[in-house]
Amino acid sequence: MAHSVKRHLDVDADAYDVEIRRFIPHYDDMLVTGVELLAALAPPGARVLDLGGGTGALSAAVLDGLPQARVTLLDVDTAMLGEARRRLAPFGDRVEFREASFFDPLPAADAVVASLALHHVHDLGAKTDLYRAIHAALAPGGVFLNLDAAITEDPRLGALTFDRWAAHMAEHGITDAEARGHFAAWAGEDRYFALDEELAALRRAGFAEVECFWRRGGAAICCGLRT
Numbered sequence: 001m002a003h004s005v006k007r008h009l010d011v012d013a014d015a016y017d018v019e020i021r022r023f024i025p026h027y028d029d030m031l032v033t034g035v036e037l038l039a040a041l042a043p044p045g046a047r048v049l050d051l052g053g054g055t056g057a058l059s060a061a062v063l064d065g066l067p068q069a070r071v072t073l074l075d076v077d078t079a080m081l082g083e084a085r086r087r088l089a090p091f092g093d094r095v096e097f098r099e100a101s102f103f104d105p106l107p108a109a110d111a112v113v114a115s116l117a118l119h120h121v122h123d124l125g126a127k128t129d130l131y132r133a134i135h136a137a138l139a140p141g142g143v144f145l146n147l148d149a150a151i152t153e154d155p156r157l158g159a160l161t162f163d164r165w166a167a168h169m170a171e172h173g174i175t176d177a178e179a180r181g182h183f184a185a186w187a188g189e190d191r192y193f194a195l196d197e198e199l200a201a202l203r204r205a206g207f208a209e210v211e212c213f214w215r216r217g218g219a220a221i222c223c224g225l226r227t
């Protein structure tokens with residue numbers, strides 16, 4: 001069965017943009033920083049592929065921040081794509097939409113971005129294979145930016161990360177018990193790997209240069225460059 005945000009997060013697509021900010025600390029800072037990095041690393045007229053683009057928040061920021069770029073937003077969830085189509089309509093033919101999985105063959109791109117999407121890949125081997133497919137889709141000199149959770153499994157350090165995450169939710173009216181309930185429910189579909197495992201997987205997938213440029217709590221922006 002295809003992934004559905006309604007089923008996974010119990011959030012309707014038209015409420016997603018509000019709810020994601022209650023759930024995820026530093027979400028806007030992460031998107032803004034991701035686009036700044038993309039503008040510095042990708043050519044001005046880049047073909048950008050947004051994997052698991054959802055309602056299009058990152059795609060919109062890319063289209064605003066790189067005025068000559070074109071974006072392909074790919075997602076499996078029809079309702080999320082519907083919101084993205086509405087949000088991105090003002091960008092006309094600079095954006096196209098694909099209802100597809102990021103495990104399907106990927107179109108050629110100068111840059112691939114993903115925000116809060118690739119944690120849906122459960123297995124590090126499968127994630128490394130996906131990173132290989134992303135590397136293969138990129139033109140020489142291409143850039144991959146993955147904006148997502150990266151959390152150690154160490155009991156003390158991992159627990160501290162989740163405590164701080166729950167504290168963010170508490171500031172947005174979500175009780176500690178509710179936050180823990182969300183973490184437990186999301187763990188059925190989501191998998192977070194440690195930052196060093198993420199960077200090592202990118203290297204194994206063929207990225208010659210890798211770096212973590214931004215880190216806040218459990219979130220990170222990991223970058224891979226194709227030579």
Ligand SMILES: C[S@@+](CC[C@H](N)C(=O)[O-])C[C@H]1O[C@@H](n2cnc3c(N)ncnc32)[C@H](O)[C@@H]1O
Nearest residue numbers: 003052053054075076077101102115116117120
């Ligand atoms: C938490 S949302 C993130 C949306 C958006 N990128 C953002 O930052 O707000 C995760 C998105 O990944 C999509 N997704 C999950 N598995 C996918 C897959 N195998 N292929 C494509 N999209 C997928 C979901 O449908 C959802 O829209």
